[in-house]
Amino acid sequence: MIQMNEVTKIYETKNRLGLFRAETRTVTAVQSLTMSIGKGEIVGLLGLNGAGKTTTIRMLSTLLDPTSGSIEIDGMPMADNRRSVQQKVNMIAGGERMLYWRLTGRENLHYFGRLYGLNTAKIRSLSDLLLAEVGLTAAADQPVEQYSKGMKQRLQIARGLINDPEYLFLDEPTLGLDAPIARQLRGTVRSLAKEHGKGILLTSHYLQEVEELCDRVYVLNRGRLLLCDKPDAIVRQVAGLQTAHLQVSGWNEALRPLLQEHLDKLGHPAELIGGVKDIDGIAGSQDGDSYRISVRSTSADMLITELLPWTAQYGLRINSFACDKPNLEDAIILLSEGRVS
Numbered sequence: 208m209i210q211m212n213e214v215t216k217i218y219e220t221k222n223r224l225g226l227f228r229a230e231t232r233t234v235t236a237v238q239s240l241t242m243s244i245g246k247g248e249i250v251g252l253l254g255l256n257g258a259g260k261t262t263t264i265r266m267l268s269t270l271l272d273p274t275s276g277s278i279e280i281d282g283m284p285m286a287d288n289r290r291s292v293q294q295k296v297n298m299i300a301g302g303e304r305m306l307y308w309r310l311t312g313r314e315n316l317h318y319f320g321r322l323y324g325l326n327t328a329k330i331r332s333l334s335d336l337l338l339a340e341v342g343l344t345a346a347a348d349q350p351v352e353q354y355s356k357g358m359k360q361r362l363q364i365a366r367g368l369i370n371d372p373e374y375l376f377l378d379e380p381t382l383g384l385d386a387p388i389a390r391q392l393r394g395t396v397r398s399l400a401k402e403h404g405k406g407i408l409l410t411s412h413y414l415q416e417v418e419e420l421c422d423r424v425y426v427l428n429r430g431r432l433l434l435c436d437k438p439d440a441i442v443r444q445v446a447g448l449q450t451a452h453l454q455v456s457g458w459n460e461a462l463r464p465l466l467q468e469h470l471d472k473l474g475h476p477a478e479l480i481g482g483v484k485d486i487d488g489i490a491g492s493q494d495g496d497s498y499r500i501s502v503r504s505t506s507a508d509m510l511i512t513e514l515l516p517w518t519a520q521y522g523l524r525i526n527s528f529a530c531d532k533p534n535l536e537d538a539i540i541l542l543s544e545g546r547v548s
């Protein structure tokens with residue numbers, strides 16, 4: 208397991224004020240961050256407002272030292288064991304960084320393998336294996352500049368695995384990729400964690416990807432930890448309520464208090480927000496004799512089934528029903544706007 212304890216990173220920058228004067232400015236990029244990444248786990252790192260994600264990943268990769276706090280990897284303090292830590296971790300960045308374009312795919316892997324101190328025979332066998340695993344055997348001896356975006360990204364994955372790391376840090380791994388290739392890469396990430404037991408830290412602007420892949424998500428705001436939970440728990444906690452919409456025929460306004468009374472009796476918090484000639488414009492619309500009733504609840508999908516007998520009792524005919532569920536993107540937008548329910 209990787210364990211960060213109360214880690215803070217403060218950058219110091221010097222601004223020139225004139226020929227002989229300069230002022231020192233400090234930026235606290237990460238503040239008292241405690242987080243963990245277990246083996247076989249995919250952990251998301253999301254940020255609002257220059258949150259400190261890149262700084263965190265650089266500290267985990269031993270590229271930056273924390274100003275204070277400690278990082279341990281499998282019980283080993285990172286500060287005193289840099290070399291051993293470097294054997295256990297690797298980073299895969301999205302986009303087209305970290306590859307040598309003039310070199311072939313195979314030569315890139317050989318180069319990085321040598322940086323990790325692997326011998327030639329080991330590098331040769333590992334490269335063949337990894338190139339096959341990411342589907343680049345046929346293109347192995349082609350210069351990377353001739354690769355498509357997807358091929359470069361697959362080579363990035365092979366490069367990130369050349370030292371057989373136990374922990375992988377993925378920074379925007381699907382950036383700019385076409386949907387089918389991005390989907391294939393998500394499959395690879397899942398299998399690296401779930402079948403090969405690697406601990407993975409993932410940052411991505413594609414929140415659907417984070418929601419789909421991550422077991423837990425850390426949300427940072429200006430370097431501070433705002434939340435850590437399972438994606439669906441964050442959605443529930445932040446964006447919370449779902450909305451059930453029923454399109455019915457035969458509605459009349461006298462039913463509104465009866466429906467509210469029924470909702471109250473159902474025993475879970477639910478709020479009728481729409482109906483005929485709806486009040487605040489949130490919901491409720493008329494289309495012929497069809498009326499939309501909207502109910503906000505923590506479990507609106509369940510609520511729909513519970514409402515069916517009630518509508519039948521009052522002779523309402525249901526034309527359609529649907530449920531709006533917030534997702535991680537809704538939750539993160541609410542958090543970034545400081546509007547949390």
Ligand SMILES: Nc1ncnc2c1ncn2[C@@H]1O[C@H](COP(=O)(O)OP(=O)(O)OP(=O)(O)O)[C@@H](O)[C@H]1O
Pocket residue numbers: 218219220234235236254256257258259260261262263
């Ligand atoms: N080398 C540096 N010197 C000074 N300040 C820095 C340096 N690197 C980052 N910062 C500052 O630290 C804060 C966090 O930056 P960081 O790049 O870690 O955030 P991020 O979450 O990766 O942001 P983004 O998603 O916008 O890339 C920002 O205010 C940034 O301006």
